Amino acid sequence: MLAEPTNHTQESLTDQLAGLSEVDALRRLAELYPGQIVFSTSLGYEDQVITDMILANDIPIRIFTLDTGRMFAETYSVWKKTNDRYATKIETYFPERAAEERLMTEKGPYSFYDSVENRKECCGIRKVEPLNRALSGQKIWITGIRAEQSPNRQTMTQVERDDAHDLFKFHPLMNWTFEQVKEYVKVNNVPYNPLHDRGFVSIGCQPCTRAIQPGEDFRAGRWWWEDNSKKECGLHTHEEAFKA
Numbered sequence: 001m002l003a004e005p006t007n008h009t010q011e012s013l014t015d016q017l018a019g020l021s022e023v024d025a026l027r028r029l030a031e032l033y034p035g036q037i038v039f040s041t042s043l044g045y046e047d048q049v050i051t052d053m054i055l056a057n058d059i060p061i062r063i064f065t066l067d068t069g070r071m072f073a074e075t076y077s078v079w080k081k082t083n084d085r086y087a088t089k090i091e092t093y094f095p096e097r098a099a100e101e102r103l104m105t106e107k108g109p110y111s112f113y114d115s116v117e118n119r120k121e122c123c124g125i126r127k128v129e130p131l132n133r134a135l136s137g138q139k140i141w142i143t144g145i146r147a148e149q150s151p152n153r154q155t156m157t158q159v160e161r162d163d164a165h166d167l168f169k170f171h172p173l174m175n176w177t178f179e180q181v182k183e184y185v186k187v188n189n190v191p192y193n194p195l196h197d198r199g200f201v202s203i204g205c206q207p208c209t210r211a212i213q214p215g216e217d218f219r220a221g222r223w224w225w226e227d228n229s230k231k232e233c234g235l236h237t238h239e240e241a242f243k244a
Helices: 010-017 022-032 045-056 073-086 097-107 116-135 151-155 178-187 194-198
Strands: 037-040 062-066 091-093 140-142 159-162 167-170
Touching: 010 022, 010 159, 010 167, 022 045, 022 140, 022 167, 037 045, 037 116, 045 062, 045 073, 045 178, 062 116, 073 194, 091 116, 097 116
Parallel strands: 037 062, 037 140, 062 091, 140 167
Antiparallel strands: 159 167
């Protein structure tokens, strides 16, 4: 008999998922937390894999994305193709209008290039605050994080306790390689962002994302003007400035 969700710790939830495939783990979590499990997609390679796992197997997990207002046209294109392919409607969360208008009025459209603090402010308004609304009342947050994406993510475990949002995070692809991700997309004919074919491995807002060159770090294309240690937007960190 499955344990009651309210009794779970990080360790007990990890035990519940031990030995299961990614699809079976997602299904088990949906059974344990019906109506309280969500998946946040940025519509990149990894997230498209998880979207396919959820929708192709009819797993009852809500899927949402954060529309920052600065996304690539190609991202909107794969969004539409995904909705069409799976006959679904990805839920959408926008930045709070007054905060976005104030930022643009007071600091202009490119304040994030001026300092790390300004960039985090922009991410806070466009990503973190909408995410907090999307996660409100949820108990499981599914993400597309992989360990090899950045040094910070190499210290994460597949199941994490996120006290800031009062939930557990599950990263089904944590131990996958980039080659495994691409192979899954190819074999299963999953819609993907064409920017990946042009050297964009991590795709975020258009002004903050570029293609990487051979030999560059996976995260080199994100906020390339900043020190490598700063390359998180706050969605998967717990800095006080990002708590709503």
